[in-house]
Amino acid sequence: MLKDMQEVKVGCQTRRVYVRLFAWNLHAPTHMEWTADGRLLVVERTTGKVKDATKGGDMEEAKPFAWGLEGPASLCSLSDGRILITEFWGGRIRDITNGGGARACEVVAEGLRAPYSLIYDQRRAKLAVTVSSLRSRSEVLIDPLTGEQTPLVNDIPLVPPHGFEGINPPASWKEFSKEFDPFLAAGCNDWKKVNRVPDLPYSSLLTVADYLVGVPDQGGPFSFTELLEEHCLASGLGFTGGMIDSPTNPEITYITQPTQNSVIAVNVRDRGDYRFEPPLVTGLPLVSCVRLSQDGEQMFACSIVGGVIWLIEGFSANA
Secondary structure, three states, X not given: OOOEEEEEEEOOEEEEEEEEEEEEOOOOEEEEEEOOOOOEEEEEOOOOEEEEOOOOEEOOOOOOOEEOOXXXXXXXXXXXXXXXXXXXXXXXXXXXXXXXXXXXXXXXXXXXXXXXXXXXXXXXXXXXXXXXXXXXXXXXXXXXXXXXXXXXXXXXXXXXXXXXXXXXXXXXXXXXXXXXXXXXXOOOOEEEEEOOOOOOOEEEEEEEOOEEEEEEOOOOOEEHHHHHHHOEEEEOOOOOOOXXXXXXXXXXXXXXXXXXXXXXXXXXXXXXXXXXXOOOEEOOOOEEEEEEOOOOOEEEXXXXXXXXXXXXXXXXXXX
């Protein structure tokens, strides 16, 4: 039974949004992803596990799908069924398609510095992952066949993610230089998603703090300043987290706002300022990632500090 109802006013209309707990007793869930065969996998950053949350419920004693990962961060489900994951503390990307212990899983790329957000760039036919330098981040393309790495977006600013302190304990950074600040590189600074609007000339969309920008499908490498000046699709978003587009309307992208405890809908065509736009749902402490059911009617959102996944209905913003 739905336990919570919110009324969101949009213009002269009121939308009723229903929220209930779907899964609980997770440990620092940072990311979720649907697999090609219909499973909802969720990452536990601090335990090094990936769990199958498809059926929801109490996840404390749930057998992990994969384990032994070093700071698992972002999942990427490929169309051929493969499941890849970044290890934020381990500096690598692994193939966890068959689950099990991490040591038995193939390493797709390694030697990466704090890899986080990961997608498959369909227009370039390469993986795209964000990595860190001392005081900035960058997006790197990786050829999945050869492992060759090429820069795509440089000088992505690092914004301290207040509220996420302790997610990356200092002990997890022993392999990095002491001057590498784990707080600034906490990972939830930038997220990206594949662009699925056919006529928009972008291979992917990238959120950094207050902005949503498009990454052109031709050329590069780009500087973040260049993208912000020429390809800004939305502003006024506050500190942003994970995002996903609507399966029924790819022009609508749902973006989490962790420090505002909310999820907002953005139209990628309107290049709007969203400071005064009401969120779809609020009251979700440090909501980090959002995913949708195949029909777009159910939203799943996880909290990195609450250790829960919420199921949200009635939010539809097919604007």
